[in-house]
Amino acid sequence: MQHRSDEQLMLEYTAGNVAAFESLYARYREPLYRFILGRVRNPAAANDLYQGSWEKIIKARRSYREEVPFKAWMYRIARNHMVDHFRRAPPPADGTTEELADAAARPDELLEHAQAAVVLKRAIAQLPDEQQEAILLKLEGGLGLHEIASITGVSSETAKSRLRYALAKLRPLVRDPDQATGIIHAHK
Amino acid sequence: MPTSDGHFIENETELDAKVVQAAYARLSTAAPPALLDQAVLNMARREATSPPPRRITSHQWMGALATALVLVVSLGLWLQRSTAPPQSPGASAMRAPAPEQKHKGLRVMQDQATPRLEQSAEAAKAPMESAAAEAPAQVMKNSAVKSDDPDTNSQANAQTDTGADTGADTAAGPEVDPVAWLQRIIQLQQAGDTQQASAELRSFRTTYPDYPLPQALLD
Numbered sequence: 354m355q356h357r358s359d360e361q362l363m364l365e366y367t368a369g370n371v372a373a374f375e376s377l378y379a380r381y382r383e384p385l386y387r388f389i390l391g392r393v394r395n396p397a398a399a400n401d402l403y404q405g406s407w408e409k410i411i412k413a414r415r416s417y418r419e420e421v422p423f424k425a426w427m428y429r430i431a432r433n434h435m436v437d438h439f440r441r442a443p444p445p446a447d448g449t450t451e452e453l454a455d456a457a458a459r460p461d462e463l464l465e466h467a468q469a470a471v472v473l474k475r476a477i478a479q480l481p482d483e484q485q486e487a488i489l490l491k492l493e494g495g496l497g498l499h500e501i502a503s504i505t506g507v508s509s510e511t512a513k514s515r516l517r518y519a520l521a522k523l524r525p526l527v528r529d530p531d532q533a534t535g536i537i538h539a540h541k
Numbered sequence: 542m543p544t545s546d547g548h549f550i551e552n553e554t555e556l557d558a559k560v561v562q563a564a565y566a567r568l569s570t571a572a573p574p575a576l577l578d579q580a581v582l583n584m585a586r587r588e589a590t591s592p593p594p595r596r597i598t599s600h601q602w603m604g605a606l607a608t609a610l611v612l613v614v615s616l617g618l619w620l621q622r623s624t625a626p627p628q629s630p631g632a633s634a635m636r637a638p639a640p641e642q643k644h645k646g647l648r649v650m651q652d653q654a655t656p657r658l659e660q661s662a663e664a665a666k667a668p669m670e671s672a673a674a675e676a677p678a679q680v681m682k683n684s685a686v687k688s689d690d691p692d693t694n695s696q697a698n699a700q701t702d703t704g705a706d707t708g709a710d711t712a713a714g715p716e717v718d719p720v721a722w723l724q725r726i727i728q729l730q731q732a733g734d735t736q737q738a739s740a741e742l743r744s745f746r747t748t749y750p751d752y753p754l755p756q757a758l759l760d
Contacts, residue, residue, distance in 0.1 A: 366585070366589065369589050369590075370589075371585060371586050371589045374582075374585045374589070375582060375585075378578075378581065378582065378585070382572065382573055382578060382581075383571075383572045383573070386571060386572060386573040387569055387571050387572075390571055400573070400574065400577055403573055403577060403581075404577055404580055404581060407581040407584070407585075408581075408584060411581075411584055411585050411588045412588065414588075469564075469568055470568035470569065470570070473564065473565060473568055473569075474569075488561075491558060491562070492561065492562050492565045492566075492569075493569075495562075516558070520557040520558055520561055521557070523557075523561045524557045524560065524561060527560055527561050527564040
């Protein structure tokens with residue numbers, strides 16, 4: 354199953370091959386989960402949305418067409434599911450404070466890594482909603498401009514602009530660990 | 542610079558994206574809980590073994606449509622019958638003349654309706670609707686008079702006479718076919734009843750001022 358494309362696996366699953374779905378699921382379980390978690394920033398809500406997204410993907414399998422890239426199709430379903438969720442309940446408050454406290458309590462060898470991760474997550478969480486969505490689709494989904502634009506329902510130029518602004522804010526944190534540490538201290 | 546997805550991203554942005562993506566991938570370790578994985582996979586297995594939803598074939602679709610159409614038409618007819626006002630036999634006869642009578646009647650209406658309407662407007666200021674409503678009755682009478690059967694002719698004359706005697710028609714005088722009316726006037730004249738014939742002729746000319754009179758009456 355390793356050499357099969359996402360699209361082939363999805364079609365095989367539609368035909369009743371459960372093993373094809375298992376392969377597909379193994380490929381996208383983590384990226385999709387992190388995309389959802391990055392958007393809702395609440396593990397309990399992320400779990401619900403993650404399961405709901407896969408449920409929709411499974412139920413919509415008969416409407417899937419091979420010419421549509423599976424990854425973009427999957428993220429579109431997950432994104433729409435989240436939009437519905439946000440209509441009912443707005444996004445929760447930023448939970449990064451607790452994450453920073455958890456990171457500080459870890460052993461020294463892991464502290465730096467954990468703190469850097471928290472800082473990056475925090476920076477993503479503080480992005481405007483549209484930029485956050487675009488950057489998560491790029492970082493987690495590895496999607497291209499055209500696909501991001503299609504999923505979020507904007508033009509390629511708009512998607513590019515959102516990505517550029519988001520990256521401009523994230524890049525300094527990645528280049529300069531001291532700045533990241535400064536952010537952590539400021540947050541504390 | 543063309544990217545792998547065929548779109549152009551500026552060098553700086555693309556570089557930033559790669560750097561941030563690498564850092565993000567290294568730092569991001571969140572994964573769904575194992576129980577969640579199990580739930581999703583169980584759902585996928587369950588759905589894969591479930592039969593596909595039953596699809597309605599074209600035959601079934603057409604049958605359903607035909608049934609619906611029959612029901613709609615039946616309901617429409619039933620509603621039409623239940624809401625229509627009750628009709629007297631005479632009225633129904635007037636509303637539904639025989640096809641040949643209808644055809645003939647149309648022609649007569651064209652000939653007569655205009656002068657009659659003008660006269661009605663002048664004389665009694667009657668509404669146009671009343672004149673139009675009288676037309677079918679006129680048509681019925683005319684058709685009967687024009688029939689070749691002599692019995693029918695006499696019946697029609699009798700009806701005309703009755704109508705004139707009872708005064709059921711308008712104040713302008715008896716409403717009959719001009720040909721039959723003129724024939725009757727000629728008969729009166731030939732019978733020596735000149736006074737009655739003159740009165741009828743006056744009445745006729747009042748009703749049909751433009752109708753050409755036969756030579757016998759002109760004398």
